[in-house]
Amino acid sequence: MKERETFGSRLGFILVSAGCAIGLGNVWKFPYMTGKYGGAAFVLIYLVFLVVLGLPILVSEFAVGRASRKSTAKAFHELEPEGSNFHKYSYMGMIGNYVLMMFYTMVAGWTLYYGYVMATGKLQGADSAQITEFFGNFQKSTGTMTFWMVLAVFLAFGICSLGLQNGVERITKVMMLCLLGLIVVLAVHSATLDGAVEGIKFYLIPNFENMKEAGIGNVIFGAMSQAFFTLSIGIGAMEIFGSYMKKDLTLAGESLSILVLDTFVALMAGMIIIPACFAFNVEPGAGPGLVFITLPNVFNQMMGGRLWGALFFLFMACAALSTVVAVFENILSFAIDLWGWSRKKAVMVNIVLVIILSMPAILGFGPWSGIQILGEGTNIMDLEDFIVSNNILPLGSVLFVLFCASKRGWGWKNFLKEANTGKGVKFPAGIRMYMLWVIPVVVSVIYLKGYYDMFKPKGMEYLVPWMIIGVAMLALVVWIAFGHSKSKKDRS
Template sequence: MANINQNQDREQWGSKIGFILAAAGSAVGLGNLWKFPYMAGKNGGGAFVLVYFIILFLVGFTLMLAEIVLGRHTQLNAIGAYRKIRKNWAWVGGLGVLAGFLILSFYSVVGGWVINYIVKSLTGALNVSDAEVLGGMFGELISGTTVPIFYHGLFMLATLLIVFGGIGGGIEKSSKIMMPALFIMIIILAIRSMTLPGAVEGIKYLLVPDFSKITIGVILDALGQVFFSLSLGMGCMITYGSYLSKDTNIPQSATIIPLIDTGVALLAGLAVLPAVFAFGFEPSAGPGLIFITFPAVFAQMPLGSLFAVMFFVLVLFAALSSSISLLEVCVAYVVDEWKMNRKVTTIVLGVVIFLIGIPCSLSLGPWSDITLLPGKGFFDTFDFVSSNILLPLGGLLLCIFVGWIWGTDNAIKEATNDGNLEFKLSGAWAFLVKYVGPVAILLVFIRSLL
């Protein structure tokens, strides 16, 4: 009777692989495709990758397990999960729901840019090798009025339609298509990039660590990247964990998901850095790598237009697999707490988030003079508040809650299905969640505020 849980009507994942692909999809997002290659490029390549792997185990696996266990134990949304164990901690889950809501409002705007670039690459508009011209094209798109809002609406509609289908028929089904397709496309792009003349320097830079490059700054950057890459602290994994049956091996899942996420990040590094080195570009900061540098690289490749289309479809799948988890965090909260119909909730929240995304889009153009925080418009304010305050705070309080309030003994009991499953690292995990996790996240928090 493994599928019986506290909430009889609650949907569940149809299969173990469905859950793993959906959870990995939540973790794999735009950050893997532009931020990881950029961070590696900025922080000494192989040195950064090595530190990243160590922190992935110490912090990534630790928090991933804590969130999934909390979700499955309570079979509730992010707020309900905290409340069920300790009533006065419900607000911590509220931080996650708010973070998901804010992030999706501006993330959807970026998702819209990606759809626009798929159209541009299909029509040949990106067949330009001059980075300056491409920079102007990108600037014109994001500072526009109706065009970016139209594409933001398209992206939000795609997200809404997937979540509308529910856990099995929507999120799981789409993840089973998007994640394997994402892997195939990124492997093809990495192979193409690595076989370019002069690409060897980029491969060596990414994979061969220079230990002299490991500094406190590199460690803190790797810590921040692990934390944000895995979608930790925003209730996604609590929500996804709440749809798990009692016979799922959580320690195994919590190991596989970060490894898939890192595999995609590494492949993205191998797709980006060798090509960037081969054509003499610098791995520039932020989204410019996707929207300016890479189109310039494709324009100089044989069959470049084909690879450009493939690349932007890959980026779209990565963005969608994350956006559906962000919307699901909000939907699960309303459905659980207010007992509202799932389909109605999805439509209402989708429309509200789309409307809030409009000022985020306009703040990069016509509304650029309107600021909420000093020097920050809507887009940058929502990004700063969610990424630099709500997520680290949510992760820090998660560690304290699971480690000290609920207790690691109870968490391990849930993770091992009352001792029926082996969890060899249970002692190490308990130590990490109680002591290492909080200290590591506190460092991320302090640094992100500075």
């Protein structure tokens, strides 16, 4: 049996894992979520969720991966006691990875395109209205969007085809170090813009009136889903890197390093975009297009802005591609673990599959724009994001925690032994009940409240069927975790 690949260095593991977490969730989604949900109050709640929910779940994913030496497709099969249902989550985890890539590859293509646009000066001298119109026209151009999505897919799978150390680790390290250096420079510049002070106040000083206006339930659920989305926890995207880890360091210490790095980039991205919104009179809650409308304005006012703009979108593309590479690595591992495919065969098949699956999101801005399943004004990308961010990520996270803390799963003693193997910060042994009951209950309550707050304003014709779907999804998780076991054997 071929020995499992491992990372060549600790820095490689941290930067690749952080690269999975640090992506569009930080530099694209976090700033507009902050604007949409009231600024600093949202940031505060988001940080709380990162620590009290995100950290234990991240450690759980790494532990499952390192102990099993398998991807999500087979990890639960390796570790669960006889008769357990947890292996059935494997299908949900695999689906989650593919659905995430159905829109993430498209937006990664946006970042590549804007790097080209800024480098060639296509937006030089354009005012806010012209930049907004340019982005709108781009989204309606199916051919252009498809080309850049396909380019992103080929680049990411090309990196994965080189293997873990020679491809994923070596190239992601370079991308991440470049991104970290540039984002600090841009944040400092944005904070010194005329009119940026009000934006800094909005971003850093909590105003709970803003939170009430957005809806307290919406803000809390948005902060929770963003914590899951930015860490890429719940679908096994982190679990796969746990399977490549060595045993010399504890998982809590490594997880803290990744959490700090991820949070730093998210906060710096907000410092680039939110003050710039106020400086250039752009609505901070403008949605997914915010970064593609606001930042070109910033660069147009900056000395050497064409160069800085090209570099920012290039390294923003690096952030996006680092996540795409990480998830693609997980997707490839499914085929390798399940069917024994070679890496080359898995790459070739999935290139075609992912390109096909990415087309609905692109068509949703053009010919299929009339498909508005989540309500008027939404599109296919919104639906795909909702499936992943609002459903599979939080519910999958609950399953990882229950698997590690429950006797019906892997068992607490086994989890602690794996998490605390090596040198570094030890995972606390006394929080089993917190992980077994508090995390699942809190996530479940906020999960259902989020459904209610999201669909109630759209009317009962939306609320009732979607609430039924939400309850059904939660019931599925309960069945997987606590369903009748054919054997009394456990691993407590």
